[in-house]
Amino acid sequence: MKNYAKILGLLVTAASLASTTAGCIPLTGGRSSASETKVTEELTTSDTTAAAAETVTANIPEPVSSLSDTLPTPEELFTTKDISPPLVENDAEINLMGSKAEVEGTGVTIEGSTVTITSEGIYSISGELTNGQIIIDAPEASVHLKLNNVNITSGTSAPLLINDAKKTYITLEYNSVNSLTDGRSDTIPEGEDVPDAVIFSRDSLTINGGGTLNISGNYCGIRSKDDIVITGGALNITAGSDGIKAKDYVAVADGELNIISGGDGIKASGKDENALGFVYTEGGSFDISSMGDGIQAEGIFCAKGGDFRITTAGGNDLSGGYKNTDKDMSPDDIGSSQTGLPEVFGGEAPNSKKGIKAGTELNISGGTFSINSADDALHSNGSAFISGEAAVTLSAEDDGIHADNSISVSGGTLRIFNAREGFESAVMDISGGDMRIFAEDDCINAGDGTPSSHKEDPVEGVSVVISGGTLYANAIGGDGLDSNGDLTILGGDITVNGPEHGMNSALDCNGVFIVSGGTLIAAGYHDMADYPSQSSTQCSASIGFDTIFEAGTPFVLEDESGKELLRYAPVHSYDHLVISTPLLEKGKTYTAYAGDGGEGGSFTFTVSEMTTRQGLQTYMEQFRDN
Numbered sequence: 001m002k003n004y005a006k007i008l009g010l011l012v013t014a015a016s017l018a019s020t021t022a023g024c025i026p027l028t029g030g031r032s033s034a035s036e037t038k039v040t041e042e043l044t045t046s047d048t049t050a051a052a053a054e055t056v057t058a059n060i061p062e063p064v065s066s067l068s069d070t071l072p073t074p075e076e077l078f079t080t081k082d083i084s085p086p087l088v089e090n091d092a093e094i095n096l097m098g099s100k101a102e103v104e105g106t107g108v109t110i111e112g113s114t115v116t117i118t119s120e121g122i123y124s125i126s127g128e129l130t131n132g133q134i135i136i137d138a139p140e141a142s143v144h145l146k147l148n149n150v151n152i153t154s155g156t157s158a159p160l161l162i163n164d165a166k167k168t169y170i171t172l173e174y175n176s177v178n179s180l181t182d183g184r185s186d187t188i189p190e191g192e193d194v195p196d197a198v199i200f201s202r203d204s205l206t207i208n209g210g211g212t213l214n215i216s217g218n219y220c221g222i223r224s225k226d227d228i229v230i231t232g233g234a235l236n237i238t239a240g241s242d243g244i245k246a247k248d249y250v251a252v253a254d255g256e257l258n259i260i261s262g263g264d265g266i267k268a269s270g271k272d273e274n275a276l277g278f279v280y281t282e283g284g285s286f287d288i289s290s291m292g293d294g295i296q297a298e299g300i301f302c303a304k305g306g307d308f309r310i311t312t313a314g315g316n317d318l319s320g321g322y323k324n325t326d327k328d329m330s331p332d333d334i335g336s337s338q339t340g341l342p343e344v345f346g347g348e349a350p351n352s353k354k355g356i357k358a359g360t361e362l363n364i365s366g367g368t369f370s371i372n373s374a375d376d377a378l379h380s381n382g383s384a385f386i387s388g389e390a391a392v393t394l395s396a397e398d399d400g401i402h403a404d405n406s407i408s409v410s411g412g413t414l415r416i417f418n419a420r421e422g423f424e425s426a427v428m429d430i431s432g433g434d435m436r437i438f439a440e441d442d443c444i445n446a447g448d449g450t451p452s453s454h455k456e457d458p459v460e461g462v463s464v465v466i467s468g469g470t471l472y473a474n475a476i477g478g479d480g481l482d483s484n485g486d487l488t489i490l491g492g493d494i495t496v497n498g499p500e501h502g503m504n505s506a507l508d509c510n511g512v513f514i515v516s517g518g519t520l521i522a523a524g525y526h527d528m529a530d531y532p533s534q535s536s537t538q539c540s541a542s543i544g545f546d547t548i549f550e551a552g553t554p555f556v557l558e559d560e561s562g563k564e565l566l567r568y569a570p571v572h573s574y575d576h577l578v579i580s581t582p583l584l585e586k587g588k589t590y591t592a593y594a595g596d597g598g599e600g601g602s603f604t605f606t607v608s609e610m611t612t613r614q615g616l617q618t619y620m621e622q623f624r625d626n
Contacts, residue, residue: 059486059512060465061427064383064406068302068363074282077251082206083231085171086144088122096127096150107138117143125150129159131183136162147211148173155183162201162224170199172211172233182217187346196241197223205246207255208232218345220245221261230255230284240345242267243290251280252306258287262344265290265310268297275299276359281306281367289338292350293357294371301358301380303390306367311335313353315372316395316418334395334417335372354379355394362403364390364412371395376402377419384425386433387411399424400437409433409469421445422473426462430492433469441478443496446485458511459484466518467491474571475499479508480522486511489532489580491518498524500551500572505529505618507578515540520580523555523570526616531578536610540580543592544616547600548575556597560589576616 092105099113107119113132117123120141125134128151136143143165152159159180162168172178182198197220199205205222206229207213214236215221221237221244222228228246234256237243243259244250247270259265265288268277276299285307288294294310295301315335355371355378356362362380365388371377377394378384384403386392390412394400400416401407406427414435416422422437426448437443446464462485470493473480480496481487487509498506506524507513515532520540531542541557549555551573557566565583577592584590586607592614593602603614 059463060488061429061461061463063429064408064427066363066383066385067300067361068385071278071280071300071302074253077249077280078229078231078253078282081169082208082229083253085146085169085208086122090124090146091119091121092123094123094125094127096125096129096132096152098128098130099132101127101129101132117145122146124148127151129153131155132159133157134160136165136168139164140166142167142169144169144171146171146173147178147209147213148176150176150178150180152179153181153183157184158182158195158197158200160199161195162199162203162205165201165203167204167206168201169206169208170213172207172209172213174210176211177214178211179214180216182219185218188219196220197245198239199223201225201228205229206231207235212236215239220263221259227251229253230257234258237261238342239263240343242292243288245269247277248275249278249280252284252286253282255284257284258338259290260338260342261288261290261292262342263290263350264292264294264296266295267293268299271298278302280304286310287336287338289336289340289342291342291344291353293352293354294373295356296352296354297357298359300361300363301356302361302363302365303369304366304388308356308367308369308371309336310355310370311338311372312355313349313374314341315374316397317374331372331395331418334370334393355396358382358384361385363387364392366390369393373397376400377416378402380404383408385410386414390414393417394419396420400439401425409435416443421478428464430464430466430471431468435469436472436474438474438476439478440476442480442482443473443475443478444481444483445479446483446487448484458486461485462511463488465490466494468518469493471495473497475504475506477501477504479504480506480524482508484510487513489515489518489520494518494520494522495568496520496522496524497571498522498529498574501525503528506576507531515580517582518580519582520578521555521566521568522578523568523572523574524576525574526576526618529576529578529618531613531618532580532611534610536580538580538582538610539584539586539607540578540611541584541590541592541605541607542576542578542611542613542617543603544576544614545594545601546575546616547594548573549594549601553595555594556592557583558591559583560591562591565590 116135122144124146126148198217199222201224204226208231212234218240221239224246227248231253240262242263243261245267270277278300279297283305353375355373357379360382362384369392376399377396378401380403383406387410393415396419400419403425407425408429410432416437422439422443464483467490496506505528506522507530515536526544532540554569
């Protein structure tokens with residue numbers, strides 16, 4: 001979106017024109033006089049001369065490489081034992097009986113309502129403890145728990161505490177319903193090594209099986225100081241802090257995760273710069289309502305599958321008035337199925353309320369995502385990749401997708417139903433996919449966070465490159481496509497609806513704007529509109545009418561025989577369009593008209609340069625050098 005410096009430049013330009021000519025091009029887009037048309041023609045001639053004198057080229061950056069290839073392989077993350085519980089005899093049968101327990105087998109000690117497992121083995125557990133605990137204290141051992149209709153409540157510590165083991169497996173027996181409740185309510189001082197979760201593990205933990213596990217507590221739901229792997233079962237977690245938290249990684253291959261959390265829904269918190277915590281999914285369903293981030297990884301978030309429904313802090317507040325009128329979808333259809341705000345234990349809600357947040361890379365190549373966020377819906381402090389068969393639907397109070405460094409889209413289906421801005425990053429590379437973006441501000445905004453005024457000072461290293469895919473952009477108040485650096489279109493099918501005012505435009509490029517392929521149609525107001533450089537290799541037309549046409553009024557392009565080549569009905573009112581298509585050829589004559597083509601609504605022109613201009617053009621014309 002243009003900033004105030006650019007608007008100030010516009011006002012100075014308008015004042016200068018007013019002092020040297022009989023009239024100015026009207027801000028409201030009303031019918032122009034002969035003298036106003038003459039001003040536009042003079043600016044056009046000046047720009048054409050400058051373009052002929054110097055050819056400019058856009059700087060296309062090298063494609064960004066993904067870091068996801070550095071993650072462990074699926075075979076390393078999900079071993080056979082993680083996925084399939086062993087079909088062997090149990091080493092012990094543990095029967096919970098209210099305030100006490102009994103055991104048949106070895107490797108278990110019982111003291112009152114505390115059951116301690118001390119040896120490697122397979123342990124089947126059933127029954128109820130009203131105020132008790134199961135502890136695993138078996139150094140370097142592999143311990144396997146089978147939960148079969150277990151119900152444990154503890155008011156003093158974690159109901160299930162894995163204090164020391166090499167690896168622990170929890171299998172939810174088929175059709176069993178298990179419940180673990182942490183009844184503690186004291187605030188745990190920060191930094192103390194206290195088991196702060198319903199299931200607390202100091203070592204690697206796997207959950208699998210075909211049963212249900214209900215988890216409730218004021219602290220974390222499940223926490224591991226190593227990793228957490230989930231390959232089955234239905235987990236229903238209500239937590240006052242984070243729902244699932246691991247240091248090294250959280251990896252999910254299958255299962256049903258329903259999480260209500262006062263903190264983050266799922267979190268990989270490891271901050272070792274050589275092994276940042278990551279989240280990896282291949283399948284499973286995730287229904288998350290959180291007051292913090294829905295999913296947060298210090299390092300990489302990588303999704304190759306899974307069904308995600310996420311709402312953070314109640315979701316996008318649509319009371320501000322900008323609402324998508326897309327009849328195919330309702331805001332109620334986006335995000336978690338769970339209603340109401342989660343309760344936060346022990347303090348204020350987290351400041352970050354993003355749908356999915358990654359510290360280094362966010363990579364989605366499969367799965368379905370429905371995210372309703374009170375912040376960015378998808379966020380990366382590094383790069384973001386959308387590809388493959390991913391199906392993504394977002395509603396965001398801030399950005400739909402934000403990445404500090406780059407956003408790359410090469411496939412998938414992406415719907416940004418509501419957002420302040422659609423895509424925001426320094427570098428954008430769009431080579432495929434089907435995208436529909438509805439934004440209060442800019443639909444596509446390329447910038448590095450530094451201020452930029454207007455055409456004479458593009459930001460180095462900032463660019464948008466579109467080489468494929470289908471992009472539909474609907475901007476309510478900002479620009480449709482906005483690059484504070486270069487904008488290069490090599491292919492794709494691009495439709496842009498700019499705002500219903502002249503302070504922003506359908507297309508805004510501070511650097512070099514090149515079109516070399518694809519189809520582009522961008523409708524808006526002429527006042528601040530940009531159009532492709534004469535250095536482009538595909539012909540374009542920039543057409544400004546002296547009449548404002550209502551939303552829904554069709555624009556038509558015909559060849560000299562009267563054959564219709566292009567027709568589009570912009571969803572907002574407009575007086576200016578930029579079109580680029582392989583059907584526009586040098587030396588050929590075309591007719592472009594809006595509505596019935598009456599007075600002020602029709603042009604017949606011959607393409608004589610790479611960008612042919614007709615009628616009202618931008619006030620920024622005098623600043624163009626390409």
